[in-house]
Amino acid sequence: MAAQATRIVFLVLLSFGVFSCYAALDAHYYDQTCPQAEFIVSQTIRNASIFDPKVPARILRMFFHDCFVRGCDASILLDSTPENKAEKDGPPNISVRAFYVIDDAKAKL
Secondary structure, eight states, X not given: OHHHHXXXXXXXXXXXXXXXXXXXXXXXXXXXXXTXXXXXXXXXXXXXXXXXXXXXXHHHHHHHHHHXXXXXXXGGGXXXXXXXXXXXXXGGGTTOOXXXXXXXXXXXX
């Protein structure tokens, strides 16, 4: 009986800890940690757009493909490995282009 009561108390305390956590997205998250982040990303996209005017549309399409099924998790940006075929290489995403722009921005950051 004491073991069962201990489990109940533990679960109650755990639920308070889990549900009292506060997590939120913040549009200004990188203002302190990487103040140049927005500038670097926008310049990277702008420079790529000079050479390929379709880049903005391709990036928008990339995010559509990533967010369409179960939320935006950036899984379309992951590369395949020998053991795992990534979403990027799946049949619906073969025609998505401009991954190089994202890779370039990540390298600069």
